[in-house]
Amino acid sequence: MTYFPEEVVEHIFDFLSSHRDRNIVSTVCKAWYRVERLSRRIVFVGNCYAVRPGRVMARFPGMKCLSVKGKPHFADFNLVPHDWGGFALPWIEAAARGCPGLEELRLKRMVVSDESLELLARSFPNFKALVLVSCEGFTTDGLAAIATHCRGLRELDLQENEVEDHGRQWLSCFPDSCTSLESLNFACLKGEVNAGALERLVARCVNLRSLKLNRAISVESLARMLARTPHLVELGTGSFTVEHRAEAYQRLIHAFRKCKSLKSLSGFWDVAPRCLQSIYSICPNLTVLNLSYAPAIQGADLVKLIRHCFKLQKLWVLDCIRDKGLAVVASTCQELQELRVFPSDIYGTGTAAVTEEGLVAISSGCSKLNSLLYFCHQMTNAALITVAKNCPHFTRFRLCILDPGKPDPDTNQPLDEGFGAIVRSCKDLRRLSLSGLLTDKVFLYIGEYAARLEMLSIAFAGDSDKGMVYVLNGCKNLRKLEIRDSPFGDAALLENVGKYETMRSLWMSSCDVTLGGCKALAAKMPRLNVEVINDRDESDEMEENPSDMHKVEKMYVYRTLAGARNDAPEFVEIL
Amino acid sequence: MEDLDNLKATELTLGLPGTDAPEKPSPASTTGANKRANEECCLPVAKKQVVGWPPLRSYRMNSIRIRKMDAEDNTGIYVKVGMDGAPYLRKVDLRVYTGYKELMEALNDMFKCFSLGGAEGHEESGYAITYEDKDGDWMLVGDVPWEMFISSCKRMRIMKGSEARGLSSST
Numbered sequence: 001m002t003y004f005p006e007e008v009v010e011h012i013f014d015f016l017s018s019h020r021d022r023n024i025v026s027t028v029c030k031a032w033y034r035v036e037r038l039s040r041r042i043v044f045v046g047n048c049y050a051v052r053p054g055r056v057m058a059r060f061p062g063m064k065c066l067s068v069k070g071k072p073h074f075a076d077f078n079l080v081p082h083d084w085g086g087f088a089l090p091w092i093e094a095a096a097r098g099c100p101g102l103e104e105l106r107l108k109r110m111v112v113s114d115e116s117l118e119l120l121a122r123s124f125p126n127f128k129a130l131v132l133v134s135c136e137g138f139t140t141d142g143l144a145a146i147a148t149h150c151r152g153l154r155e156l157d158l159q160e161n162e163v164e165d166h167g168r169q170w171l172s173c174f175p176d177s178c179t180s181l182e183s184l185n186f187a188c189l190k191g192e193v194n195a196g197a198l199e200r201l202v203a204r205c206v207n208l209r210s211l212k213l214n215r216a217i218s219v220e221s222l223a224r225m226l227a228r229t230p231h232l233v234e235l236g237t238g239s240f241t242v243e244h245r246a247e248a249y250q251r252l253i254h255a256f257r258k259c260k261s262l263k264s265l266s267g268f269w270d271v272a273p274r275c276l277q278s279i280y281s282i283c284p285n286l287t288v289l290n291l292s293y294a295p296a297i298q299g300a301d302l303v304k305l306i307r308h309c310f311k312l313q314k315l316w317v318l319d320c321i322r323d324k325g326l327a328v329v330a331s332t333c334q335e336l337q338e339l340r341v342f343p344s345d346i347y348g349t350g351t352a353a354v355t356e357e358g359l360v361a362i363s364s365g366c367s368k369l370n371s372l373l374y375f376c377h378q379m380t381n382a383a384l385i386t387v388a389k390n391c392p393h394f395t396r397f398r399l400c401i402l403d404p405g406k407p408d409p410d411t412n413q414p415l416d417e418g419f420g421a422i423v424r425s426c427k428d429l430r431r432l433s434l435s436g437l438l439t440d441k442v443f444l445y446i447g448e449y450a451a452r453l454e455m456l457s458i459a460f461a462g463d464s465d466k467g468m469v470y471v472l473n474g475c476k477n478l479r480k481l482e483i484r485d486s487p488f489g490d491a492a493l494l495e496n497v498g499k500y501e502t503m504r505s506l507w508m509s510s511c512d513v514t515l516g517g518c519k520a521l522a523a524k525m526p527r528l529n530v531e532v533i534n535d536r537d538e539s540d541e542m543e544e545n546p547s548d549m550h551k552v553e554k555m556y557v558y559r560t561l562a563g564a565r566n567d568a569p570e571f572v573e574i575l
Numbered sequence: 576m577e578d579l580d581n582l583k584a585t586e587l588t589l590g591l592p593g594t595d596a597p598e599k600p601s602p603a604s605t606t607g608a609n610k611r612a613n614e615e616c617c618l619p620v621a622k623k624q625v626v627g628w629p630p631l632r633s634y635r636m637n638s639i640r641i642r643k644m645d646a647e648d649n650t651g652i653y654v655k656v657g658m659d660g661a662p663y664l665r666k667v668d669l670r671v672y673t674g675y676k677e678l679m680e681a682l683n684d685m686f687k688c689f690s691l692g693g694a695e696g697h698e699e700s701g702y703a704i705t706y707e708d709k710d711g712d713w714m715l716v717g718d719v720p721w722e723m724f725i726s727s728c729k730r731m732r733i734m735k736g737s738e739a740r741g742l743s744s745s746t
Contacts (some may be wrong), residue, residue, distance in 0.1 A: 111623070342635065
């Protein structure tokens with residue numbers, strides 16, 4: 001291959017779409033490294049602290065799209081203290097200096113300040129797409145800067161961010177000359193927006209295909225917008241509060257009938273069950289339906305709706321759909337690939353909304369199912385074994401039994417055999433989350449059978465260090481391991497230290513790892529950052545009494561080329 | 576699920592049934608490592624205090640909380656209360672009470688002229704306070720958390736005498 005001119009090699013590399021493939025070819029020889037790095041357009045950084053921003057920009061000067069992820073996954077569940085880190089500003093600054101041709105930026109679980117958004121807005125003349133997922137630290141002022149300065153913006157996608165509301169004017173900042181928007185998602189914003197400005201914006205952006213409104217948008221406004229966007233493919237409806245006798249409702253039904261391209265629906269925060277009828281005309285075309293923010297819709301109404309949705313590929317619902325509702329999904333949605341069932345009542349003592357029966361029903365009807373997130377009150381080994389047999393194509397399997405450490409209610413046994421069946425049967429499994437009562441045995445099975453597993457989440461499971469060791473020694477493709485409240489200690493942590501350099505990160509909280517163990521790991525492996533995250537109230541105690549025997553409450557270990565980070569708060573100790 | 580041998584659950588009291596921590600069957604494994612998990616199983620209240628459990632994104636948890644708060648802004652929940660033998664029904668606003676105790680006291684006051692019985696009398700007279708829930712089933716008042724009760728209660732009925740005897744453990 002080195003006899004080909006560089007343009008040819010570059011052209012061949014164009015066919016490599018995955019980051020992993022491109023990373024691999026860049027290690028073949030210096031020539032390939034050079035061709036690859038100059039032609040790389042899409043760069044993915046899985047851990048913002050694994051590499052310095054400047055180094056990324058220097059290596060890939062032609063970069064057009066950058067994705068960066070910040071906080072560890074368990075930050076989603078409030079296990080990572082608020083100011084742990086994950087700041088976007090250094091990345092935006094480095095990109096402004098080194099890659100001014102940047103067109104797309106995707107950030108996940110990062111702290112994004114208004115200052116960074118302003119810098120972003122002014123630094124990249126060709127900027128086209130901003131996607132922020134589970135981020136925080138910015139206000140609507142930052143959004144105003146983006147709207148004002150990013151000429152030619154195509155995509156503004158805000159997914160589940162914590163955004164402080166500084167007023168509704170930001171949307172009016174899109175100039176009248178802005179007609180380029182193709183995707184606009186502000187569903188996570190809590191405040192009002194200027195409805196008039198929004199309607200005008202939507203009307204003039206003729207290429208708009210995805211529009212996700214927040215809860216403050218009225219149905220009247222929605223109806224007017226839909227009338228101007230008959231080619232919309234994805235819609236987030238906003239609150240959908242309407243009286244079925246109202247004129248707005250009639251206009252809405254009429255508008256929906258014209259939207260023949262609509263394939264994805266979400267929102268519905270306050271919808272009254274009766275008003276769901278307005279979307280019956282679109283249901284047969286739907287491939288994606290997210291009703292997980294609509295607790296007012298009980299099982300019976302959900303079922304009536306779903307009976308129309310026979311092309312559905314992705315369904316997100318609340319557990320008020322009940323086992324019976326899931327049986328209807330199983331018989332109607334033969335194309336289903338992804339199912340997420342969220343709990344609707346986390347404060348109550350659990351009226352058994354969905355159980356193992358619902359999951360078994362789904363598995364017997366939806367043979368194409370490959371991704372599952374299922375919150376339930378109980379699960380049995382027998383059910384999991386049946387599911388494993390019916391659905392061997394799972395790539396993502398996340399089961400959350402709400403009661404930590406709950407055994408199989410029929411046999412009182414741990415769920416080792418059930419999960420064992422899943423990993424044995426689903427040879428392409430990449431992501432697994434465990435729950436219920438589990439012993440070391442389940443980890444023996446995972447280590448032995450889950451050859452393609454990349455991410456494993458463990459909570460309240462296992463008996464001894466052996467459990468964790470089975471996983472570390474067995475799963476050769478493991479990239480992320482996160483463990484909480486499980487009896488794994490220093491012996492397990494230090495058993496296979498080389499493994500951590502092949503992984504992106506390891507998280508352990510409320511386990512049996514001690515400060516001494518963490519120090520030993522840090523000493524053996526200089527290319528890992530071993531972060532000990534202390535609870536704020538204890539951090540004073542820690543300085544006075546840093547005994548090596550002291551159990552570490554939270555530990556985050558990750559491979560890095562950047563050395564210890566210099567932006568860590570005082571309650572984070574980097575060993 | 577529920578412990579069928581625990582007749583205490585059916586015993587008539589004016590307080591919440593199960594105000595003592597209920598006994599639950601212990602899981603098979605009793606190794607020290609699982610002890611923490613076992614303890615958390617046996618104390619339903621402890622569930623709420625486990626940080627970061629269930630594993631739901633803050634965004635979703637907040638939405639559920641906001642919805643609960645919105646629901647609480649609603650004006651009164653008026654339900655009919657009937658009592659066997661009483662010539663007319665009453666209506667109570669469930670929002671006015673903070674819990675079962677207050678509700679019971681109020682019902683006592685409302686119906687005492689129909690010999691619901693005073694503090695000492697209630698155990699002998701044999702009555703049960705029941706409610707009709709969203710599914711149309713008649714349930715004993717007091718089993719579920721207060722918030723859940725007021726959101727699902729459609730009307731109430733105070734059963735006396737022979738009908739109530741089946742629910743009382745003292746017969």
